[in-house]
Amino acid sequence: MPEQGGWSAVFGILEEAFGPQDWWPAQSPFEAMVGAILTQNTAWRNVEKAIANLRAVDALSVRALLALPEGDLAELLRPSGFYRIKTRRLLALCRFLETRGVGAAPEQLARQATLPALRKDLLAVHGIGAETADSILLYALGLPVMVVDAYTRRIGGRLGLLEDHLSYGEVQAGMEAELKPDDVLTRNALHALLVSLGKDYCRPRPRCGSCPLHACCAHAAGS
DNA sequence: TACCAGGAGAAAA
DNA sequence: TTTTCTCATGGT
DSSP states (O other): OOSTTHHHHHHHHHHHHHOOOOOOSOSSHHHHHHHHHHTTTSOHHHHHHHHHHHHHTTOOSHHHHHHSOHHHHHHHHGGGSSHHHHHHHHHHHHHHHHHTTOSSOGGGGGGSSOHHHHHHHHHTSTTOOHHHHHHIIIIITOOOOOOOOHHHHHHHHHHTSOOTTOOHHHHHHHHHTTSOTTOHHHHHHHHHHHHHHHHHTSSSSOOOTTOTTGGGOHHHHHO
């Protein structure tokens, strides 16, 4: 795998293997924000259960969540794990959106400031770190930010594109350098494709045999 | 039974 | 400043 253009090559191979992607598994921008918090160190299938619980009580809105007793909200979030922590983090996000005057239409947040300013504001919210902030910016607000997650690191490491010690910002900058500045769709699709690969093949116990990247993967070559 | 999952914040060193 | 610990359910 060449150093220059490595992620571009990966994108091409994965898109051919998995087809075009345009996703975050959510029915609204606010649901995408909720999912970004609930999926912290958690498998998505467990997040889906918690979101289904919220939907069942019609609580997928800022005001509905803020109106719920904290204990009730925690019980609804229980299937996603870390539920007491995530309750506090979700409420912190809701209070932030209310403070910004976009509680009724969280997607309007994107119109309030530049992308760097929005990112800084999100990072100041309790429970929102770099990955969660970038997931919200890309998937809920449709802004051009590359999300770096555990899948990205694992796949990049096995392909020889990433070294272990790189910080979140360093990994992100390296990927951004290969992307057009305002290309939201490619950032969305690349991350979605990496998630697909990570779930199906590039796992902690990898299934290299039929992996689309088998031919150019250093890990597969050494196994 | 043990490991792992789309992190982040707090505490300890 | 950096490293380690804690949070927790559910699937493989």
